[in-house]
Amino acid sequence: MTATLAPSAGTAAPVPPAPTRSRGELVALAALLVGTAVLYLWDLGASGFANSYYAAAVQSMTQSWKAFLFGSLDAGNAITVDKPPASLWVMALSARIFGFSPWSMLVPQALMGLGSVALIHAAVRRVSGPVAGLLAGAVLALTPVAVLMFRFNNPDALLVLLMVAAAYATVRAIERAGTRWLLLAGVLIGFAFLTKMAQAFLVLPAFVSAYLVCAPTGLWRRVRQLLGAAVAVVVSAGWYVALVELWPAQSRPYIGGSEDNSLLELALGYNGLGRIFGGDGNGGGAHPTDLPTPTGAPAGELTAIGGPGGGGGFGGTPGIGRMFNDTAGGQVSWLLPAALALLVAGLWLTRRAPRTDPTRASLLLWGGWTVVTALVFSFAQGTFHEYYTVALAPPIAALVAIGGRELWRHRASWAARAALAVVVAGTAAWAWVLLGRSPDFLPWLRWAVVALAVVAVVAVLVPGAATRRIAALAALVAVLSGIAAPVAYALDTAGTAHTGSTPSAGPAVSGGRGGAGGDGGAMPAGAPTADGQDARGAGPDGGPGFPGAGGGPGGAVTADAELVAALRGAGTRWAAATVGAQQGGGLALASGTTVMSIGGFTGSDPAPTLEQFQAHVAAGEVRYFLAGGGFGGGGRVDLPGGTAAAPGTTAQEGAAGSSGAQDGRSGPGGRGGPGSAISAWVEQNFAPVSIGGQLVYDLKQPIG
Incomplete structure (x- = not known):
């Protein structure tokens, strides 16, 4: 009789172990990771020092330990960058060990991308199996804006790695109501705050709701654990804020981006609420033709700053369509409609599952991350750049893999097959639109995507009694039709040098930006670098x-x-x-x-x-x-x-x-x-x- 008793409120329900790895899976995983490493590391030095703003800070941090501590723009410690220095610490340590160069600065960024792919594979695999895990890793690795930012020196590479690591820790915590895993997730989010401040907190609603709803333990224990995780966030982020605030202002550099030389004010203002609501210190989604120009100048002509065209690096007008517009759409939105549709489908299919169902927990986690981040980015009145959308790449990849696997498991149902067909057709239609914005870039690719989608839809709609061969063909072609276009954009991104502070993935788009980075894109040459070598191109x-x-x-x-x-x-x-x-x-x-x-x-x-x-x-x-x-x-x-x-x-x-x-x-x-x-x-x-x-x-x- 005791064998039939349910676990007590304070006891975690048993969770099936993650599937063992077959030899075929190990080979596939190795191929994924090696391929990702090649994609992110190949010709990495082509962009030189990429964003000279952060590169100069990294150089100064190799020359002065005080500059290292504060993230100073100069070794004389006059002023810091306008972000916390966590991402710079990693690049500067590499530069101190191997000597300062583009490679020593950028290789850590590429390795952060590799780590992000490995972690999302592991997180999805624990819930949905090895095939879904491999698909999630591949989708993240091949997202155009991810290829861009994991080959660049902006803080977003470390931010994404830490958020994905925190998501993995939360998935592990939900399995058995593990306090240590949940505390680790809090620590990782705290360090993500020291990378890019308030943006790190956009994932918290998703993590908290997933754990609060699905963790296999009593309600009050879940609440206590979450409070403990909140303390971990505050401690892991707050120690550095306290250090800077307590350090005598006259003996440290000015905190760049702040109005009163305060890191806390920077976090709450310019890098916090100012990003959402705009105001002094934060621009917004203005098109260059809407911007003030010197008297007598044509509207939108900004030659004094190298004049990016189109979106001007601000992602377009705030609104529900921002993630799909000319400038942001090609960065990350290729599979965003599919991810949202599969989120809804997955939640519907798991509606009768137990509260602690791990699949639904993961859908809540990754889905909440996607929805909250996309909405905040879409309606932000402050400064927004298209490359910020790299924060959407991991949850989109996870939702496509988990939701797609759930629909595939239920393909014996006509409704599930119809939903899969709609997702495949809709994804191909959206790729047709996005590719049409770059009409000179592989014009044949639009038709190839449509052809693949037609084959996939027909194969998917074949009744469940069809042979395994048809089912395998349907799955393969459906995946190819969905990723073919973003893969082309990703390869173009990897093969293009990117510079400046507002880089953009993929080829140039009509009415927007793209190509070599959105700041003019020219690669400089002829000038001696810090190590006496010549750079490429013309200044x-x-x-x-x-x-x-x-x-x-x-x-x-x-x-x-x-x-x-x-x-x-x-x-x-x-x-x-x-x-x-x-x-x-x-x-x-x-x-x-x-x-x-x-x-x-x-x-x-x-x-x-x-x-x-x-x-x-x-x-x-x-x-x-x-x-x-x-x-x-x-x-x-x-x-x-x-x-x-x-x-x-x-x-x-x-x-x-x-x-x-x-x-x-x-x-x-x-x-x-x-x-x-x-x-x-x-x-x-x-x-x-x-x-x-x-x-x-x-x-x-x-x-x-």
Whole structure:
């Protein structure tokens, strides 16, 4: 009689062990992981230093342990990047061990992608078996925006790895109401916060609801466990916030992106609620033609910053269709409609399952992640870039695998076969639309996808009594019809060099962006890199550029050997100072020296103040001041209409006006930085000279 008793409220229900691995599965898994590694590592150095903003910070972190701790843009520790430094720690440790280079910086990113694929395979396999696990891993690996970000140096690679790892830990916790697994999930989310702040918390509603509904233990124990996990999140994220807040402000760098030199304010403001609701410090989904431009300039012409076309890196107008628009659609949405449909189908098929059913738990977890993240991204009024959608790649991959497997298991039912046919046909129709936005890219592929879908639909609709051969054909062709188009985009992405701060996966799309990164895309060449080598391509204005240039935000500016030699011979704490990190980062990378980026990313942060800069100059700590700067500026700012503005305050204000409209951090309606005041003071007190065609002020040579 006791054998029939249900487990007590505090006892976890027995869970079947994960299926053992056959030799065939091990071979398939090895092929998946090796293929992913090749895709992410092949010709990885082609993008040079990729985003020079983060690359300059990584370089500074190899030169100063204080810069390492805080994520400083420069080894002189004037200002930090506008994100916490967790992702930079990984790249900087690699660079300290192997020497600073594009490869030492980017290989950890690629390995994070490999780890994400392995973890999502493991999480899905535990619930839906080896075939579904392999499919989930392959879909994630081949999502175009995932290929982009796992070959790039933005923080998103580590963010995705940590969120997928937390999802895996939550799946393990749900199996047996395991407290340790749940606490581990909390720790991982805390460190994800130290990677990209509030975005890490978008998965929490899904994780909490899945555990609260499905964990095999009593309600109050589930609540207590979740409270413990919340403490783990706070501790693993809060230790660093507390360290920065308690550190004397005068002995650490200014916290870039914040309004009052506070990491907590940065988390709550610019990188928190500001992303959702917009406001000062956060732009929004404006198209370039909607942005303010200098007087007399054609609408949308932003030549001062390298002028990305189309979506301008802001993902289009906020609304329910943002994930499917011209700029964001080709990044991640290929299988998004299928994932949502399969989520609904899976929940319907498991509606009569026990509360603790692991399949339904996983559907709630991955489905909640997808829905919450997609809605927040779609309606965010603050800064949004298309590459943020990499956070949707893991849950879409998991839903396609888990939901598809559930429908396939029930294919004996006419309704299940009809649902599968609708999903296959709908996915092919959406691929037809997305491929039509790149009409010059493999025009035959649209017809191939349609042909595969027709065969798959016919095979799927064959009654369940059909032979196993037909069933296998149906499954194979259905998968091929769904992934053929994103695979083509993924391969194009892997074969294209990407630079700047707003990269975009896939080929160029009509009315949007794409191709080589969305910032102009040109690969620079001829300029010496930090290790003395030459980079590829041509820099903006036809001159030599720095590695990782694209002529736009986060890319590089022009320089030549004479300027680089002058910076290397400066012998001061900062070899040079310039307004904004766009020029400053490129100069630091080209010369291997320390360059102060006044005002941080766009030049809009209030650091250093004019008085602080004057004190640094009086102490002999800054040798040169480079005119121009601003958001992607150089020594010469080309305003719309072809007029070259004179270097100095006017030029910088012109650059800041355009860049502020583009980024939402300065310019009309945004907060201004100290650049104009410092530029004016330098111009009044120091004589300009030309070094390598760049207007430079020698701060050791005052006028008179």
